[in-house]
Amino acid sequence: MILDGQSPDAIAQAADVLAGGGLIGLPTETVYGLAADASSDAAVARIFAAKGRPSDHPLIVHLAPGGAGAMPPGVAHFAAALPDFAERLIQAFWPGPLTLILPRRPGVAAAAAGGQDSVGLRCPSHPVAQALLTACAARGVMGLAAPSANQFGRVSPTTAAHVQAEFGPSLPVLDGGPCAVGIESTIVDCTRGAPVLLRPGAITREQVAAVCGLPQHGAALQGPAPRASGTLEAHYAPQAKVRLMDAGALQTGLDLLGAEARHLAVYARAPLQARSAAVLLRRMPDDAEAVAQQLFAVLRSFDEQGVHLIWIETPPAHAAWEGVHDRLQRAAAA
Numbered sequence: 001m002i003l004d005g006q007s008p009d010a011i012a013q014a015a016d017v018l019a020g021g022g023l024i025g026l027p028t029e030t031v032y033g034l035a036a037d038a039s040s041d042a043a044v045a046r047i048f049a050a051k052g053r054p055s056d057h058p059l060i061v062h063l064a065p066g067g068a069g070a071m072p073p074g075v076a077h078f079a080a081a082l083p084d085f086a087e088r089l090i091q092a093f094w095p096g097p098l099t100l101i102l103p104r105r106p107g108v109a110a111a112a113a114g115g116q117d118s119v120g121l122r123c124p125s126h127p128v129a130q131a132l133l134t135a136c137a138a139r140g141v142m143g144l145a146a147p148s149a150n151q152f153g154r155v156s157p158t159t160a161a162h163v164q165a166e167f168g169p170s171l172p173v174l175d176g177g178p179c180a181v182g183i184e185s186t187i188v189d190c191t192r193g194a195p196v197l198l199r200p201g202a203i204t205r206e207q208v209a210a211v212c213g214l215p216q217h218g219a220a221l222q223g224p225a226p227r228a229s230g231t232l233e234a235h236y237a238p239q240a241k242v243r244l245m246d247a248g249a250l251q252t253g254l255d256l257l258g259a260e261a262r263h264l265a266v267y268a269r270a271p272l273q274a275r276s277a278a279v280l281l282r283r284m285p286d287d288a289e290a291v292a293q294q295l296f297a298v299l300r301s302f303d304e305q306g307v308h309l310i311w312i313e314t315p316p317a318h319a320a321w322e323g324v325h326d327r328l329q330r331a332a333a334a
Helices: 008-019 041-051 073-078 084-093 127-138 160-167 205-212 247-260 288-304 319-333
Strands: 002-004 024-026 033-037 060-062 098-103 118-122 173-175 186-189 196-199 241-245 264-268 280-283 309-313
Touching (some): 002 160, 024 160, 033 041, 084 098, 084 205, 160 288, 205 319, 241 319, 247 264, 280 288, 288 319
Parallel strands (some): 060 118, 098 186, 264 280
Antiparallel strands (some): 186 196
16 A cells, blocks of 8 residues: 655654654655564564564664754663763764664664664655654654565665565555655764774764764674674575676677577666667666666666566675675675
8 A cells, every 4th residue: 555655744754653663654855664662562563574684684773864954862762871972973974874883772773773772864855754753743642663665685665666566565565656765775874982984884994083073893892793784794686696707708708699598687887788679678877876867767667567677787896885895795696
């Protein structure tokens, strides 16, 4: 059941479902999420069951924005502490595609956190998400756990129709149009005294470092990194097998297959020639933001057309492409 995200009645209906422990398909600027009351372990369990996701894989909690640039009230509800550099990141990038891993307040959102003593928090910028989160807060629901609205490990949805294709018409889905960012949020661990990038996204590691005024660290920091969404080696995978190749290898492969090529799709920036009309050639934009916005929809469209193999030109080794490269590497590892 797809609901008009611009309708106040639909927002109220969705908020009532969530306050009652149900699930809703939620648009954000990154991807569509499968949302439930983050403080209800029973509701969160329904997310894990619907997605086929292991219950020790933590979910990101989405918060309503604070008024006039104020700190979202959900931060104090879910987080036990807020380091200075994390507060700077919030001021710079919220609402927006940035998730912060913070110490979790005891007794709150244990199931959503996958049993960890940390919790991932994000304040989305999508107006439909903000309207729903605000309506939920008025009903006593302080945050929504909302992983991507797809079966675990598969391609994330960027339209309401994608969500309905995953879960059928029985799930209410607020339609907020195609997602503007198109890949999941940047995740920064703020639990170990310095910022640690756990998942790249539209907000780059250089932007994070500039705002924090601190260098980013890696595994050498004391203490293990918390588990975080979307960081498995194999993830974001279509049904077809994905292979990353440079432009020269792509053209060589097409030449070798010749007129016999079947069930193959190619997504590349370079102009390529295929001798078989059965090969699906899709031009990849030269701009990283444009690729991120369309990436998951492109992978889904190839699956819908029945290809068995997807060849993709490896993205440039540039900071702006890190989020796209991360998603493609994980898709290829599946």
